[in-house]
Amino acid sequence: MIASASTSGLGAAIGASLLQLVVVVLGGPLLMGLMVKIRARAEGRKGPPIRQPLLDLRKLAGKERIHSEHTSVVFVITPLLLVASIAVAIAITPLVTTSPVLGRSADLFVIVFLILTGSVSLALAGLDSGTAFGGMGSSRAMAIGALAEPALLVAMLALSIQVRSSNLPEIVSATLAHPDWIANPERLLAFVALLIVVIAETGRIPVDNPSTHLELTMVHEAMILEYSGPELGLVMLGQAMRLGFLFALVADLFFPWGIASNSNPARLLLGIVLLGTKTTIIATGVTLIEISTAKLRLFRVPELLTGGFVLAVLAVVTGLVAR
Amino acid sequence: MHLYLYGLALILAGALAGTLLPARSRVSGAALLGSIGCAMTLIAATRTLLDGQTSVYQTSTVLPFTGVHLLLDPFGALFIVVTAVLGIATSLYGVGYARKIQKSRIETGMFPLFLACLVLVPVAASVVTFMVAWELMAATSFLLLLAEHRSRPEARDAAQWYAAMTQFGAAAILIGLVVLAAHAGSQSFAVIRLHAPGLSLGVRSTVFLLVLIGFASKAGAVPLHVWLPRAHAEAASPVSALMSGAMVNLGIYGIIRVGNGLLGGGVLWWWLVVLAIGVASALYGAVQAVASSDLKRLLAFSTIDNIGLVLIGVGAAGALADTGHRLLAALAMLAALFHLTNHAAFKGCLFLAAGSVQHATGTRDLDHLGGLVRRMPATAFLFGIASLSISALPPFNGFASEWLLFQGLLHGFATKNSITAVALLAGVGALALTGGLTAAAFVKALGIGFLGQPRTPEASTAHEVAPSMISGMVLLAIPCVVLGIIPGVVLPVISRATDVGLGGTFPRSVQSGLGLRLSGLSGMIEPVLLLLALLSALILAWGVLQLVARHSARGQARSVEAWGSGRALLTPKMEYTATSFAEPLQRVFVDVLRPSHDAEVTHVAESRYFEHEINYRLQIDDAIERSWYRPLIRYVMAWGNIARRVQNGSTHRYLAFGFIALVVILVVLA
Numbered sequence: 001m002i003a004s005a006s007t008s009g010l011g012a013a014i015g016a017s018l019l020q021l022v023v024v025v026l027g028g029p030l031l032m033g034l035m036v037k038i039r040a041r042a043e044g045r046k047g048p049p050i051r052q053p054l055l056d057l058r059k060l061a062g063k064e065r066i067h068s069e070h071t072s073v074v075f076v077i078t079p080l081l082l083v084a085s086i087a088v089a090i091a092i093t094p095l096v097t098t099s100p101v102l103g104r105s106a107d108l109f110v111i112v113f114l115i116l117t118g119s120v121s122l123a124l125a126g127l128d129s130g131t132a133f134g135g136m137g138s139s140r141a142m143a144i145g146a147l148a149e150p151a152l153l154v155a156m157l158a159l160s161i162q163v164r165s166s167n168l169p170e171i172v173s174a175t176l177a178h179p180d181w182i183a184n185p186e187r188l189l190a191f192v193a194l195l196i197v198v199i200a201e202t203g204r205i206p207v208d209n210p211s212t213h214l215e216l217t218m219v220h221e222a223m224i225l226e227y228s229g230p231e232l233g234l235v236m237l238g239q240a241m242r243l244g245f246l247f248a249l250v251a252d253l254f255f256p257w258g259i260a261s262n263s264n265p266a267r268l269l270l271g272i273v274l275l276g277t278k279t280t281i282i283a284t285g286v287t288l289i290e291i292s293t294a295k296l297r298l299f300r301v302p303e304l305l306t307g308g309f310v311l312a313v314l315a316v317v318t319g320l321v322a323r
Numbered sequence: 324m325h326l327y328l329y330g331l332a333l334i335l336a337g338a339l340a341g342t343l344l345p346a347r348s349r350v351s352g353a354a355l356l357g358s359i360g361c362a363m364t365l366i367a368a369t370r371t372l373l374d375g376q377t378s379v380y381q382t383s384t385v386l387p388f389t390g391v392h393l394l395l396d397p398f399g400a401l402f403i404v405v406t407a408v409l410g411i412a413t414s415l416y417g418v419g420y421a422r423k424i425q426k427s428r429i430e431t432g433m434f435p436l437f438l439a440c441l442v443l444v445p446v447a448a449s450v451v452t453f454m455v456a457w458e459l460m461a462a463t464s465f466l467l468l469l470a471e472h473r474s475r476p477e478a479r480d481a482a483q484w485y486a487a488m489t490q491f492g493a494a495a496i497l498i499g500l501v502v503l504a505a506h507a508g509s510q511s512f513a514v515i516r517l518h519a520p521g522l523s524l525g526v527r528s529t530v531f532l533l534v535l536i537g538f539a540s541k542a543g544a545v546p547l548h549v550w551l552p553r554a555h556a557e558a559a560s561p562v563s564a565l566m567s568g569a570m571v572n573l574g575i576y577g578i579i580r581v582g583n584g585l586l587g588g589g590v591l592w593w594w595l596v597v598l599a600i601g602v603a604s605a606l607y608g609a610v611q612a613v614a615s616s617d618l619k620r621l622l623a624f625s626t627i628d629n630i631g632l633v634l635i636g637v638g639a640a641g642a643l644a645d646t647g648h649r650l651l652a653a654l655a656m657l658a659a660l661f662h663l664t665n666h667a668a669f670k671g672c673l674f675l676a677a678g679s680v681q682h683a684t685g686t687r688d689l690d691h692l693g694g695l696v697r698r699m700p701a702t703a704f705l706f707g708i709a710s711l712s713i714s715a716l717p718p719f720n721g722f723a724s725e726w727l728l729f730q731g732l733l734h735g736f737a738t739k740n741s742i743t744a745v746a747l748l749a750g751v752g753a754l755a756l757t758g759g760l761t762a763a764a765f766v767k768a769l770g771i772g773f774l775g776q777p778r779t780p781e782a783s784t785a786h787e788v789a790p791s792m793i794s795g796m797v798l799l800a801i802p803c804v805v806l807g808i809i810p811g812v813v814l815p816v817i818s819r820a821t822d823v824g825l826g827g828t829f830p831r832s833v834q835s836g837l838g839l840r841l842s843g844l845s846g847m848i849e850p851v852l853l854l855l856a857l858l859s860a861l862i863l864a865w866g867v868l869q870l871v872a873r874h875s876a877r878g879q880a881r882s883v884e885a886w887g888s889g890r891a892l893l894t895p896k897m898e899y900t901a902t903s904f905a906e907p908l909q910r911v912f913v914d915v916l917r918p919s920h921d922a923e924v925t926h927v928a929e930s931r932y933f934e935h936e937i938n939y940r941l942q943i944d945d946a947i948e949r950s951w952y953r954p955l956i957r958y959v960m961a962w963g964n965i966a967r968r969v970q971n972g973s974t975h976r977y978l979a980f981g982f983i984a985l986v987v988i989l990v991v992l993a
Contacts, residue, residue: 061871068885070776070893072696076880080868084860091856102856105838105848109726110717113758117716120762127770127899130694131885135775135899142766143907146613146759153729153755154748161736165845166729226885230871234864302911313748320736320744 009099012263016097023272024090028244029053029237031283038287053240060233068226070130078125079227079234085117086241094172095248096271097260106168108156111249112149115201118238119145126223133215137222144207144219144301148200151308155193158186158315159253172256182255186322189315191254196308198250198286200301202243205290207301217295244279247286251278324378324395326370327403327446330363334410334439342432349431350421354414357435361414364442365407368400375819379448392449392511398584398823399445401660402576405667406441406569408798413561414438416675416795419788420561420682430470434562437463441569445576450500450510457496457573461489464570467562468554481553488540488550496537496577499530503585516585527586531593534581535600542574543627544634545604549948552611555623556687560678561795563619567626568671572663575633579656579824583641587826591645591743598638598746605631605753607947609760610912613767614943616901618677618687621768622670625713628757629666633659635750636728642743643735644825650843651738654832655731656821661814662724665806669712669721672799676706679792680772683785689768689901694777698785703773705796710765712803715758718854720806723839727810729754730846760908767904776895808850811836902941909943918943 033050040047049055067075092106100106119141126138160166162181163174175181200207203220212218224235252259258274260267296304334357341353371378377396395403417434440460447453465486472478504510506526507518519527540547551571555563578597582589608627615621636659644652679702680695681687696703712719732754735747777783787793806813815835822829834840838849872880885893909916923938969980 065872065880067880067882069882070694070885072774074696074774080861080864083864084857087860087864088853088856091860092853102849102852105853107726107846107848109729110848110853113715113717113722116714116758116762120711120714120716120766123766124770124774127766127904128774129885130775130895130898131893132897132899135770135904138766138770139899139904140907142763142904143911146756146763146908147911149759150752150755153758154752157733157748157751160733164734164737166733167845167847170845230868233871234868298907299910309752313752316748320741 010101013097013099013101013103016099016260016263016268017091017101019268019272020093020095020097020100021087021090023096023275024241024244024248025237026054027276027279028240028242029057031244031247031279032240034280035283035287035290038284039291042287042291053236057233057237060236061230063229065229065231068129068131071128071226074121074124074128075226076231078121078128079231079238081121082118082238083234083241085114085121086238086245089114090241090245092168093245093249093252094169094256094259095252095275096268097263098169098172098176099261100169103169104167108160108166108168108171109153111168112152112156115242116145116149118242122223122235125227129226131226133222133225136215137219137225140219140298141223144200144305147302147305148197148308151193151305151312152197152201154309154312154316155190155197158190158312158319161316161319162186168252172252172259175253175256176259176261179257184319184322186315186319187254189311189318191250193308193312193315194250194253195286196304196311198246199289200305202246203239204286206293206296206304209295217298219298247279247282248275250282251275324367324380324393327364327367327395328380330360330365330367331439331442333357333360333363334435334442336360337435338432338439341435342428349428350426351418353431353435354418357438358411358414360435361407361410361438361442364403365411367395368403368407371395371400372397372404372816372819389451390449392452393446394448394512395446396823397819398580398821399576401664401817401820402445402569402572403442405572405664406438406445406565408802409565409568409667409671410438410441412671412675412795412798413564414795415798416564416678416792417561419790419792419795420559420678422789427470429466430559433463433466433470437467437562437565441565441573444573448512450504450512450515453512454493454497454500458493460570460573461486461493464558464562464566465489468558471557471559475557477553478557481550481557484550485554488547492537492540492547494537495533495540499533499537499581502526502530502533512585516587519586524590527589528593531582531586531589532596535578535593535597538574538577538581539600540574541577542571542630542634543604544574544600544630545607545627546947546951548604548608548627549945549952551627552620552623552945555626555674556617556619560619560674560681563622563678564671564674567623567674568667571626571630572667575630575637575659575663578634579637583644583824583826588641588644591642591740594638594641594645595742595746596638597634597641598750601631601634601636601638602749602753603631604628604634605757607631607915609757609764610908610915611943611945612764613760613908614905614912614916614918616689616905618680618689618692618768618772619674621689621764622673622677625761625764626666626670628761629662629670629713632725632728632754632757633663633666635659635753636662636731639731639735639747639750640825642740642746643738646738646740646743648735648738650830650832651731651735652825653818653821653829654727654841654844655735656825657814657818657832658724658727658731660817660820660824661727661810662721664813664817665712665720665724665803668799668802668806669709669719672705672709672796672803673713675792675796675799676702676709679788679796680785682788682792684779684781686779686781689771691779692772692777692782693775693779693895693898694782695773695785698777698783699773699787701787701793702796705793705800706773707769708800708803710769712807714762714765716762718807718850718857720803720810723807723810723848723850725754725758726848727839730841730844734841734844734846763908767901771899771901771904775898776893778895778898778900808854809837810850811838811840814839915946916943917946917949
């Protein structure tokens with residue numbers, strides 16, 4: 001179940017990890033496009049094609065690289081680090097196969113702090129440009145991130161206590177071995193808590209509005225306002241990968257069915273198809289939440305996140321009581 | 324042991340050199356002798372850690388309560404290693420730091436003496452030796468804190484708070500230890516340890532609470548922390564680094580040495596109290612650190628936060644040991660001691676870097692800094708490394724120890740005791756919230772202080788500091804990286820200290836190897852491989868960017884003026900400040916911080932409808948100090964005023980008092 005030491009096993013694991021990476025790099029932007037499409041249809045519009053984010057990336061790639069004169073090396077490294085940190089998280093998490101490369105190190109704590117690495121570097125880049133908007137975005141993003149952290153980690157704790165490990169392949173394998181766990185009350189509570197965190201971390205309504213450029217409300221967009229051209233493309237790709245990854249992670253933790261336990265091509269293909277289906281369902285659900293709610297005032301967001309934290313704590317307590 | 328003693332003697336010689344040598348060679352002489360002495364104690368302590376041997380040094384005791392009693396064991400050796408590395412780094416740094424400011428004899432002599440006390444406390448093995456070293460440490464640090472009181476009156480206030488709190492703590496420790504010594508009939512720790520289990524639980528608990536109060540006040544745990552943000556902020560930066568990186572550790576040392584060692588572990592609720600104090604300190608420190616815009620005050624509050632995390636580990640270890648989970652106890656204690664070691668490295672580096680900033684710009688107010696990355700690239704880089712470490716980002720050392728602490732708490736849920744489980748849950752919550760808040764605080768410190776545009780002329784004309792200062796910081800930045808990448812190399816060594824600290828032989832909680840791998844439990848990370856993966860992903864992303872850019876109009880990035888929303892220029896006034904950065908979180912934690920606002924509007928003389936000037940003041944001070952300590956101080960002052968009526972300076976009255984007292988005593992005795 002865990003990556004074997006032999007060379008062929010290692011090769012297969014690296015191959016499977018790269019496969020996961022390709023799936024999320026392509027799938028993340030498509031999920032974003034899908035969410036825009038669903039929203040447009042629900043509002044009675046036709047909307048841009050689902051592959052629009054990929055087309056945007058191609059357009060941005062052809063543009064000139066421009067930096068503000070106040071920026072430092074942080075501004076240059078951030079898009080790279082954002083993409084790289086989330087890419088490592090994708091590669092080591094069992095999304096398509098249960099034995100990705102470095103699966104032994106695929107700890108939930110590692111994943112959380114890899115995501116935090118991207119957030120921190122983005123926030124630093126926002127401050128690096130020395131503009132008002134950048135600082136505003138950084139400040140808000142860090143505030144929301146800091147408050148989402150407890151809910152995230154405690155929800156993960158709830159899942160880990162059950163398995164007595166925070167190692168992702170082990171959690172996934174254990175969940176696969178116990179199909180009845182899906183209806184466990186602690187898992188349901190942790191699911192809702194994690195969903196709230198995912199909405200906050202991906203910057204969706206009701207926490208942040210990805211399509212706004214109004215200074216009163218924008219968070220993520222304000223932080224990356226100084227980016228343009230290929231580097232903006234990288235930042236957008238990083239954001240899309242994070243969205244795709246977090247949806248896939250939720251699918252992984254709660255409904256891991258179909259993840260390939262060996263490197264049989266047919267099983268891997270099935271894994272990819274099921275991953276696509278599951279993330280599409282989650283994306284549709286999140287979009288439905290987006291359509292049916294208004295964006296919260298920035299200072300009401302902590303209440304939502306505290307709610308998520310309380311649910312996560314309840315999940316742990318329920319798990320302990322049921323034991 | 325001999326090597327250690329020679330090292331100690333050399334440090335003391337450094338103190339003499341700092342006092343007696345002429346002004347020109349004073350600083351470098353003291354620093355040289357001090358660092359060689361530290362290096363020798365470092366070697367001696369490392370050897371003890373590696374071979375696990377204990378060595379004893381004892382002078383003959385002619386009279387009761389005389390004689391020096393020293394014992395170097397792996398637990399104390401860990402603290403000596405940490406202190407010695409910090410000592411070398413701060414001594415090096417101090418050479419460049421003193422170049423601009425003329426140091427007094429007292430100051431240059433006191434610094435090595437303080438260092439000597441810091442390495443002496445962990446080997447003291449009798450009540451008198453311990454208390455003398457402890458009090459000498461307090462006295463020397465007090466004098467160092469006062470050193471700059473002429474130029475900065477705030478230092479006086481800080482020293483007063485420090486003196487009061489540290490003496491209060493020392494008194495509590497002394498009473499506790501004296502009770503133990505009286506029962507054992509000896510002041511030697513070894514004898515006390517044999518006799519302590521014979522005491523009733525009530526006495527043992529009282530002693531534990533007394534020493535806990537004393538040591539927690541030295542460690543800066545909430546609510547006994549009020550001196551710490553003042554003292555660590557006002558002291559000269561090398562002293563701040565030593566206080567934050569080494570002195571607060573000794574508070575933790577004391578809790579473990581007395582609680583687990585002398586008292587033999589005690590009962591469950593002791594450690595739940597420790598855990599609760601840890602949770603409170605971690606949360607309060609993190610929230611205050613986010614809100615403060617004074618760089619050194621921010622670092623001081625973050626020390627409280629990290630000490631809180633260490634206490635969570637110590638408390639969890641004690642509680643798990645008392646409920647019979649020896650492996651889990653060893654794991655939690657190992658996490659606590661590892662985090663303590665890491666904290667010394669990154670916090671020492673951060674304080675030294677903050678000192679460099681203050682040295683170069685004359686201010687430590689983040690709202691007056693900015694853009695330093697261009698003027699002081701080395702300091703900015705090192706501050707950045709230490710900031711990422713303290714924010715627990717992989718692959719730096721803060722990540723490794725927080726991961727271990729998380730594992731310790733997670734596996735601790737195997738306990739059947741429900742109160743312990745609830746306490747562990749609180750610990751995880753605190754760990755998670757402080758993780759996010761610390762990241763926010765250090766994004767603020769790094770982003771506002773070092774990135775963006777300079778906000779004041781001082782910041783825009785800052786200069787890089789002397790090479791000796793940089794090398795001091797580098798020395799502390801190296802462990803931040805190395806302990807993060809290959810934590811598995813040092814952990815088996817630290818686990819020797821864990822065993823002695825917990826008092827007994829405990830199962831190995833980690834396996835040896837480069838990475839971190841729990842033994843007997845599920846959980847591992849391989850930071851080397853994670854770093855390799857991250858680097859290859861970075862190179863891949865960079866390659867893609869280069870490939871894409873080559874096909875675009877021009878390959879090289881063009882540097883242009885930032886878009887100023889249609890205005891011609893973008894001034895630093897438009898930037899976010901540290902205060903504005905912290906505003907959203909300050910609003911969320913308004914009940915904890917209780918900030919006071921004050922807006923003063925002056926109108927134009929001609930019409931009240933036009934404002935001439937608006938002055939807005941926001942002050943965030945220590946809410947615990949305001950609501951708990953201020954009333955206490957008022958109360959004490961009121962009693963002091965009453966007592967003053969009796970003291971009118973007349974000798975006759977005092978003689979009368981003496982006579983009355985004598986009569987009362989005689990009557991009572993009769």
